[in-house]
Amino acid sequence: xxxxxxxxxxxxxxxxxxxxxxxxxxxxxSRVINDHPSVKPATRERVxxxxxxxxxxxxxxxxxxxxxxxxxxxxxxxxxxxxxxAATLQGVEEAARAAGYTVAIGVLESDTVADVRxxxxxxADTGGGLIVMAxxxxxxxxxAAVPDELPVVGVVETPSRPPAGHRPWVWTDDREAARTATxxxxxxxxxxxxxxxxxxxxxxxxxxxxxxxxxxxAAGAPEPRPLAGSWDPAGGYQxxxxxxxxxxxxxxxxxxxxxxxxxxxxxxxAGRAIPGEVSVxxxxxxxxxxxxTPSLTTVRLDFTGLGRAAFGxxxxxxxxxxxxxxxxxxxxxxxxxxxxxxxxxxxxPNPPSEVPRA
Amino acid sequence: xxxxxxxxxxxxxxxxxxxxxxxxxxxxxSRVINDHPSVKPATRERVxxxxxxxxxxxxxxxxxxxxxxxxxxxxxxxxxxxxxxAATLQGVEEAARAAGYTVAIGVLESDTVADVRxxxxxxADTGGGLIVMAxxxxxxxxxAAVPDELPVVGVVETPSRPPAGHRPWVWTDDREAARTATxxxxxxxxxxxxxxxxxxxxxxxxxxxxxxxxxxxAAGAPEPRPLAGSWDPAGGYQxxxxxxxxxxxxxxxxxxxxxxxxxxxxxxxAGRAIPGEVSVxxxxxxxxxxxxTPSLTTVRLDFTGLGRAAFGxxxxxxxxxxxxxxxxxxxxxxxxxxxxxxxxxxxxPNPPSEVPRA
DNA sequence: CTGAAAGCGCTTACAG
DNA sequence: CTGAAAGCGCTTACAG
Numbered sequence: 001x002x003x004x005x006x007x008x009x010x011x012x013x014x015x016x017x018x019x020x021x022x023x024x025x026x027x028x029x030s031r032v033i034n035d036h037p038s039v040k041p042a043t044r045e046r047v048x049x050x051x052x053x054x055x056x057x058x059x060x061x062x063x064x065x066x067x068x069x070x071x072x073x074x075x076x077x078x079x080x081x082x083x084x085x086a087a088t089l090q091g092v093e094e095a096a097r098a099a100g101y102t103v104a105i106g107v108l109e110s111d112t113v114a115d116v117r118x119x120x121x122x123x124a125d126t127g128g129g130l131i132v133m134a135x136x137x138x139x140x141x142x143x144a145a146v147p148d149e150l151p152v153v154g155v156v157e158t159p160s161r162p163p164a165g166h167r168p169w170v171w172t173d174d175r176e177a178a179r180t181a182t183x184x185x186x187x188x189x190x191x192x193x194x195x196x197x198x199x200x201x202x203x204x205x206x207x208x209x210x211x212x213x214x215x216x217x218a219a220g221a222p223e224p225r226p227l228a229g230s231w232d233p234a235g236g237y238q239x240x241x242x243x244x245x246x247x248x249x250x251x252x253x254x255x256x257x258x259x260x261x262x263x264x265x266x267x268x269x270a271g272r273a274i275p276g277e278v279s280v281x282x283x284x285x286x287x288x289x290x291x292x293t294p295s296l297t298t299v300r301l302d303f304t305g306l307g308r309a310a311f312g313x314x315x316x317x318x319x320x321x322x323x324x325x326x327x328x329x330x331x332x333x334x335x336x337x338x339x340x341x342x343x344x345x346x347x348x349p350n351p352p353s354e355v356p357r358a
Numbered sequence: 359x360x361x362x363x364x365x366x367x368x369x370x371x372x373x374x375x376x377x378x379x380x381x382x383x384x385x386x387x388s389r390v391i392n393d394h395p396s397v398k399p400a401t402r403e404r405v406x407x408x409x410x411x412x413x414x415x416x417x418x419x420x421x422x423x424x425x426x427x428x429x430x431x432x433x434x435x436x437x438x439x440x441x442x443x444a445a446t447l448q449g450v451e452e453a454a455r456a457a458g459y460t461v462a463i464g465v466l467e468s469d470t471v472a473d474v475r476x477x478x479x480x481x482a483d484t485g486g487g488l489i490v491m492a493x494x495x496x497x498x499x500x501x502a503a504v505p506d507e508l509p510v511v512g513v514v515e516t517p518s519r520p521p522a523g524h525r526p527w528v529w530t531d532d533r534e535a536a537r538t539a540t541x542x543x544x545x546x547x548x549x550x551x552x553x554x555x556x557x558x559x560x561x562x563x564x565x566x567x568x569x570x571x572x573x574x575x576a577a578g579a580p581e582p583r584p585l586a587g588s589w590d591p592a593g594g595y596q597x598x599x600x601x602x603x604x605x606x607x608x609x610x611x612x613x614x615x616x617x618x619x620x621x622x623x624x625x626x627x628a629g630r631a632i633p634g635e636v637s638v639x640x641x642x643x644x645x646x647x648x649x650x651t652p653s654l655t656t657v658r659l660d661f662t663g664l665g666r667a668a669f670g671x672x673x674x675x676x677x678x679x680x681x682x683x684x685x686x687x688x689x690x691x692x693x694x695x696x697x698x699x700x701x702x703x704x705x706x707p708n709p710p711s712e713v714p715r716a
Numbered sequence: 717c718t719g720a721a722a723g724c725g726c727t728t729a730c731a732g
Numbered sequence: 733c734t735g736a737a738a739g740c741g742c743t744t745a746c747a748g
Contacts, residue, residue, distance in 0.1 A: 423723095
């Protein structure tokens, strides 16, 4: 089953084939396919009909070469399998498809400056715009390595300074999200909240860590040292084993849901009940988090919306649309599930000799 | 920080700029960048040096237009967030990057014939090769809608007939994998194994379902009706609720790990112990499956290897390399974890009046 | 081993 | 409203 109808000629019909078939110059065909206003309606109809019967499709590469603008965007990312990355990519793709753009993907496999630069170069060769996922070292370096003349938008952690106008950024309000989650745990009655961090994209403290700290300070709660985690359940598991040894730990916030999964596993192995003895909250609301046992309290972030916004900004950059004021894409939403609850009742100073009745 | 060094001229240098700077014709430059043998070593050196200093990078779109071959592959897929899809995509990307190919991605959002065709057309316009993830209806339809003249490789369920030479397919041996997992459960002593299926990509029975049935028949076990599932934990949860009501169910195989997650959640809510009362096994070995509680018994499939193989076939097709005999990409590996175990001891015919001693 | 010509399939000014 | 020219940055034959 063929998609196009031009089986006879051998190669696909070009603008000139359409022209001769329609009895006009190829010039006019170009005008029709570009929606140029000055074409007589009758002529336009005739050309359109010919395009239809010949199955003409304008060559994207010829268009790119002649016009100088490629209707494509390449997404540069260190990861494609983690939920946040994949969902953001999906958002970019949706928006790009709607706008008739092609989306390419470049994976930053190594984060050395040389490798990152090579990958940026490759992406630049494609000719279109760039969207860089700058959540990690590789991404941050890639964003920095993009030449000034290239249209690029960064998907970043909440920026501390406003981004420059010609290099828009998009972000979710991770700091506020972390504050919200931490407050939730504090409000439940926990004395403090421990934090297992995702790797920071820069040398500075990550936004999620900052938000967690904000909330602790605002509540006057002690500030334990955050545990360096990773992106994976395995990293959460390591951190969880350490935290499980400390009986004073009653609440743990994790930098993402995968870390939380590992932490929960470690606590479980150590025999600590969740949420009876320890509460755990995650970040992202990955699709499986609602089905875990216990189901995971977490903060939902709108990644596909973030991806759509990233493409929107890039599109504006490429087509000289009006610039939009940068702002976080959406408000994070706290989802309370089974993994968080009040802390265990403190041991009474003088243990009663009798078991209290229910 | 700039990636290229050509800040002065304004626009990026072309083949002609290099030629004049090196004192040769642009012809020779073309030969050098194409590794043509007949260039005097000294000349080659000089040109290479000039390319370096000028920061010349050959235009991919000009190359594509002039040569007719685009060094790009677009992956057509209905999904980017499920682990199997994402990991396969990653494999394609790895191999493509190593070969200097660009990878684009097209998402099949709807599976209606019209929408699928439109998406195939868009992908075809890009000009390169196609890799179609044909695990679902949209993918199968997309593969069918690809015009004959386009180089394409399908990533499919185990094919029942050998694929045609000019349209290679790659696959993992899902049927054998399902047999292995089912046998594992049967060997544990379960009378039979229930199955929660992923949606079939065609009207016929899926390969995983077929393998499960093979194993039951070989063992002479009863064949319960498979439960229609989905790709998501939510589908597994629905199926799990139904299975939880049937006390005779002691072993459940799921079409993927996400389904298994939902099934386990439902069993847990119904108060059925895993694996004490019911054993559950999944499919795929997603990254989180090892950290669930109980950790999930599953069959590991090499998705990134599958992606690399898919690109390898396409590359062969595009560069006229020698055709390779089609075969499954790798042998599935059973990973036994906590979610599977022997069935509960049968209730003794005459319950003893005393509690047996430990 | 190296150069001059034609062309890939379009678009962008320039004419009328 | 419509046509003829030049060119986007390369490659592919064709000459020497």
